[in-house]
Amino acid sequence: MAKDQEIDPSTGPNHVAVIMDGNGRWAQARGKPRLFGHHAGAKRVREIVEACPPNGVKYLTIFAFSTENWKRTQTEVAGLMSLFRRYIEKEAKALLKNGVRVRFIGDRMKLDDKLVSLMDELELLTSTNDEIHLTIAINYGGRDEVARATKRLAHEVAAGRLDPKDVDAETLAKFLDTYVLPDPDLVIRTSGEARISNFLLWQSAYSEYEFVDTLWPDFTAEEFGKLVGKFGARDRRFGAVKA
Ligand code: FPP
Secondary structure, eight states: HHHHHHHHTTTSEEEEEEOOOOHHHHHHHOOOHHHHHHHHHHHHHHHHHTTTTTTOOOOEEEEEETTTGGGGOOHHHHHHHHHHHHHHHHHHHHHHHHTTEEESSSSSSGHHHHHHHHHHHHHHHHTTTOSSEEEEEEEHHHHHHHHHHHHHHHHHHHSSSSSSGGGHHHHHHHTTTTTTTTSSSSSEEEEEOOOTTSSSSSTEEEEEEOOOOOOOGOOOOHHHHHHHHHTTTOOOOTTTOOO
């Protein structure tokens, strides 16, 4: 059966988020430096982005660098930053042509100016696209995001523009990096680790999770399609009881 016949868009996930884990182990298994694994991982990103439309996925959010990843060696951090710059420079044309709207989430303050300007340019360049919404998390941490949002909200209160009585979950969500995005329906983590590592903490309150053993550089469009297809069989109740 063809992919698009298997997937029922009314029951499939609209927003899939991915923790792309296992690049280091993939490289180590080949006797190569960790950055070799990250380069192989970057190649997978294009394949999974392209696999979204045939699988009925409109939003894809990927975890590229966490607020904790700065603790890695200077060589690995610098290599990853240069990989992100190169990815943007190399992929911009194809992303634009394929109708991909790119957004970045995370704290940009700690990122170098060249990378930030490439990120800004790509967001602007693709801002009228609507086929796929790709969000890339760089220097992102769920707790850090909530703390930054709270700080902005507190400024609004201090300036008298927001009454504390009116603050609820919906108000806080408007200050998050993801304020324009729907919550993820499905979160996939590769490499056999079953934890969420500070990814989309607020947004994934009702997400379904899939933890797969495949290392990210081996994760294919076919496996992505299978996980998306499996999602339709789940019974999501969002805390309620079905009549
Ligand atoms: C986790 O694997 C992966 C990362 C910290 C980096 C993710 C980056 C990419 C997939 C590459 C490029 C992304 C873009 C958007 C171009 P790990 O290094 O923790 O692997 P390990 O657990 O096996 O050590």
